[in-house]
Amino acid sequence: MEKDISQAVIRRMPRYYRYLGELLDEGVERISSNDLSNRMKVTASQIRQDLNNFGGFGQQGYGYNVQYLYDEIGKILGLDRQHNIIVIGAGNLGQALANYTKFEKLGFKIVALFDVNPELKGKSVRDIPILMLSELDDYCANNQVDIAALTMPKSKADSIAQKLVDLGVMAIWNFAHVDLDIEKNEDVVVESVHLSDSLMQLSYNIVKNSK
């Protein structure tokens, strides 16, 4: 059933998850698609359509059970398990990622950072060790690694991504400003965060708004 779900729908699911989490924090147990629609500024029919992709969850006239829907979307998003993340590049961005405690609450546990800078050897961020890139093979052989976040310069991104896949890490969270060669490999999952692209999108809308 899930195979036909578009990435556009999937891209909206984390936002549902976030809003449902806020409702839970507020003690709300049940919500109609209309009320959820008002909060999220999307149409109620969009919400019903999106959730119907996964078989519904709502009961006509009774709205959604917030906890149930939250848990089910969590399962769809793979948040019912722990994902161990290593971060390649322990510069500001790598350390910023390691400092986000929220990722851990969602089941994404950063277990190690890697860098080539010998000055960082033996240091740690929030008790997460910074290791040398030369230790990567050993580390991957002896530890479960589910995701690698790439925060080092783009000139190194392709070779490191290939190395990671050779070591069995089949999911890449890419911050390097380049499309990775490895994206051609269908067994590898790549999600890119292109900060420059996001800035350009912003400046396009600035120009458009000023007209």
Add this chain to the structure above:
Amino acid sequence: MEKDISQAVIRRMPRYYRYLGELLDEGVERISSNDLSNRMKVTASQIRQDLNNFGGFGQQGYGYNVQYLYDEIGKILGLDRQHNIIVIGAGNLGQALANYTKFEKLGFKIVALFDVNPELKGKSVRDIPILMLSELDDYCANNQVDIAALTMPKSKADSIAQKLVDLGVMAIWNFAHVDLDIEKNEDVVVESVHLSDSLMQLSYNIVKNSK
């Protein structure tokens, strides 16, 4: 003409710009939509359709002039002017943004960081000063600020975003994991980078790929 262009098309433009920049670096002067299609892994007809939104640029049978297309897309994206950015929050992420020299090459100049931590007072990142949040009003009154990047905790995001708009900063690059109230204001441009959402998207695809 531009008013009907979908955000989906706009989201693809930075990627064109990036590939055209790489072609220029390689000394390529002219490229057919087929060759560009092969490089970018999108169909040639998609490329032609996307670029036709802005009036074309190609000449039947001659392909695209790379420099011309690069410059024109740059103008569309508002890269033919300088955008001054302030960063609210001088933690790891704020400092990581300030350290990206690439943004500057694209015309996005980070001019100051702001924080509430008195230990950061008087410090700087790449000669970009870290100022105290209490200095924000004065700074905005005396300097051109086009974009504010929000990298502080989400509990403060809405109040600071509103304050920035009151100070005349009409574009927000939001890294706080929340939809800002200010997005309701049509005069304000908001572009959000939700890192947790990106991780969830990744884990969805991990689960799907493992089935």
